[in-house]
Amino acid sequence: MARVLIVDDSPTETFAFKAMLEKHGHEVLTAENGADGVALARQELPDIVLMDIVMPGLNGFQATRQLTKGADTAHIPVVIVTTKDQETDRVWGRRQGASGYLVKPVAEDELLETIAKVIAGDSQE
Secondary structure, three states, X not given: XXXXXXXXXXXHXXXXXXXXXXXXXXXXXXXXXXXXXXXXXXXXOOOEEEEOOOOXXXXXXXXXXXXXXXXXXXXXXXXXXXXXXXXHHHHHHHHOXXXXXXXXXXXXXXXXHHHHHHXXXXXXX
């Protein structure tokens, strides 16, 4: 199973995603903001990052760009998981290097399917 880094400032969302993923055998790491998420990704090199957008300080778009453009983390796929459901947000997420984009609330099967596809190298978009 995969090592998944969840970067989200909502303890409720983080808890829900962590429970879903651990139930299916994934190892889960968490960070509460973009800066901590980037630092933890560089330290732990997870298989995939689930990135919220709206966070204090370094937002999810900025953190995604740092990870996907960084020499040490460019191989780690990032899936944006957010409440922002505008096409412009999806386009901007892709431009930052995101491999996928999910809108909260996310169904468990959709989350697991997206993670499996993205890790296998299939872009969701």
